[in-house]
Amino acid sequence: MKKIADLYVRVSTDEQADRGYSQRNQEEVLRKYCQINDITIRDVIYEDHSAKTFIRPQWNKLLEKLRKNKNKTDLVLFTKWDRFSRNAGDAYQMINILRKLGVEPQGIEQPLDLSIPENKMMLAFYLAAPEVENDRRALNTFHGMRRARKEGRYMGLAPAGYINRIREDGAKYIAFDEPEASIIKWAFVELAKGVFNTEQIFFKAKKKGLKCSRNNFWRLIRNPVYCGKITVPKYKDEEAKYVTGQHKALITETLFNEVQEVLDGRGRNFRPKIVTKEPFPLRGFFMCPECNKILTGSISKGRNNYYAYYHCSAGCRFRINADSANTVFMDNLKMYIPIAEIGNVYKNLIIEAYKESDKVNIDYKIKLVEEINDYKKRIAYIRDLLSKQQIDVSDYRIKNKTLGGNVKIK
Numbered sequence: 001m002k003k004i005a006d007l008y009v010r011v012s013t014d015e016q017a018d019r020g021y022s023q024r025n026q027e028e029v030l031r032k033y034c035q036i037n038d039i040t041i042r043d044v045i046y047e048d049h050s051a052k053t054f055i056r057p058q059w060n061k062l063l064e065k066l067r068k069n070k071n072k073t074d075l076v077l078f079t080k081w082d083r084f085s086r087n088a089g090d091a092y093q094m095i096n097i098l099r100k101l102g103v104e105p106q107g108i109e110q111p112l113d114l115s116i117p118e119n120k121m122m123l124a125f126y127l128a129a130p131e132v133e134n135d136r137r138a139l140n141t142f143h144g145m146r147r148a149r150k151e152g153r154y155m156g157l158a159p160a161g162y163i164n165r166i167r168e169d170g171a172k173y174i175a176f177d178e179p180e181a182s183i184i185k186w187a188f189v190e191l192a193k194g195v196f197n198t199e200q201i202f203f204k205a206k207k208k209g210l211k212c213s214r215n216n217f218w219r220l221i222r223n224p225v226y227c228g229k230i231t232v233p234k235y236k237d238e239e240a241k242y243v244t245g246q247h248k249a250l251i252t253e254t255l256f257n258e259v260q261e262v263l264d265g266r267g268r269n270f271r272p273k274i275v276t277k278e279p280f281p282l283r284g285f286f287m288c289p290e291c292n293k294i295l296t297g298s299i300s301k302g303r304n305n306y307y308a309y310y311h312c313s314a315g316c317r318f319r320i321n322a323d324s325a326n327t328v329f330m331d332n333l334k335m336y337i338p339i340a341e342i343g344n345v346y347k348n349l350i351i352e353a354y355k356e357s358d359k360v361n362i363d364y365k366i367k368l369v370e371e372i373n374d375y376k377k378r379i380a381y382i383r384d385l386l387s388k389q390q391i392d393v394s395d396y397r398i399k400n401k402t403l404g405g406n407v408k409i410k
Contacts (some may be wrong), residue, residue: 004040004066004396005063005075007031010047010083027078033077033108042073050133051086054094055398060071066101073103081107081123082130091127093394100392147234152246160184160212161227172245179251179353189250191221192258203356214364221263227256259350279308279322282329296321 022111023046043065067075075158078084085091085104086340089181106112110126112119140215145155154174158164161184163177187205190196202217208406212220223233224242227356228249244274280297295310295318311319338346382399385391391399 002040003074004042004072005034005077006066006073007043007044008047008059008062008076008078008083009032010048010049010051010056012048026083029079030077030108032234039075039077051082051084051130053087054085054090055402063097063395064325064390066103068097071102076103076105076302078105078107081111081126083107085127087129088124088127088131097319097392097394119149121273146232146235148232152230152243154225154230154245154247159223160220162217162247176248176250179209180211183208186251187217188221188226188255188259191262192255194262198263210318221259224256226250227253229253241397267343279326280310285312286310286325288318290316291316322334 002380007027007030009023009161011023011026027044028203030044031041033039043062045058045062047056047058049058054060061077081091084107086093090362095105105115107126112123112126114120115124126375148155148271152173154162158174161177161181162174164172166172166176186208187201187210190201190204191198196219198221199214202214205212205217210217213280219225225245225247226249228245228247229242230245232238232243279299283295283297286295287293291312296313297305297308297310299308301307308322310322310325311317379400382391
């Protein structure tokens with residue numbers, strides 16, 4: 001009886017560039033093998049994803065087809081075992097899944113009869129060698145990038161406000177990208193002043209034209225790249241450190257440090273406190289006339305009653321009765337009568353700013369809920385597949401872990 005096979009042709013972009021692998025060549029070799037060995041070809045699967053894991057679109061479609069049509073295919077053929085997988089642990093697990101479906105995986109250029117126990121040693125070698133190669137390549141890349149960081153070179157996609165460039169000699173660097181660079185510089189200056197909070201400055205920067213999400217903005221204002229520094233992360237016995245970058249700094253190191261102090265709550269911040277309680281409605285607004293510190297407020301117990309005072313927390317001991325200070329302030333405030341038209345303009349501006357801020361938050365929450373519901377539906381779908389035995393437990397765990405992780409991140 002003639003055997004039936006599915007041909008699996010896999011080439012990742014990197015492999016095609018580095019080694020000259022081609023899908024056409026693999027398919028030709030596999031078809032010739034089937035012709036010589038009188039094997040019927042049912043389907044040819046073309047894959048362009050890495051073999052580090054089995055989370056590959058075309059492989060998953062093949063696996064689903066094999067589950068729906070048990071005993072319709074005898075073999076899954078590929079040229080070499082590194083076309084099948086570059087992860088030994090995952091490969092053994094997938095081989096067991098295929099065997100349960102009555103399908104035998106086979107590399108035609110590295111043929112193995114797995115019914116012979118001794119051949120399992122060769123299988124272990126064929127599966128481990130690509131994984132070792134991958135790990136070595138990843139380690140070399142890691143050390144290369146670490147060396148580049150130590151030399152002050154920025155690696156990867158340029159951060160907001162910068163753009164990736166290539167010099168005539170082929171060297172890569174990052175340069176200012178206007179108008180975003182100027183907007184980000186403005187944001188750092190405003191943050192250092194401590195007048196507006198980070199959220200307010202983010203929305204102001206968005207209005208100026210900054211294309212950046214809220215989370216990315218928080219990472220941006222913590223990134224030392226903008227003051228001309230490159231971070232070299234901790235590795236083994238080497239401590240994390242900053243080195244001077246080869247790119248141009250957008251802001252000074254002094255300004256960057258001032259912003260970090262404000263963000264950490266250590267910087268000088270004269271912004272009035274929004275939340276306050278009677279009898280101290282002006283706490284956080286008054287300054288000490290003797291030392292220029294912000295006055296706080298507290299209640300003192302007298303002989304027969306309690307009295308409220310605004311007072312300085314420094315050593316000058318200045319204090320003033322809160323009721324008297326509040327009355328003087330209100331009397332002076334009443335002297336200023338705003339023009340009716342100006343009052344309406346201010347009112348409309350406040351309402352408009354509130355509506356815009358509220359709309360952004362509502363839209364973000366709606367989008368978040370929709371995405372979470374979508375992930376939950378997909379999780380429910382794979383659970384249904386598991387209950388119908390259309391996927392096995394190992395596949396369910398892989399997919400559930402991926403989807404569940406996305407929901408937790410959200």
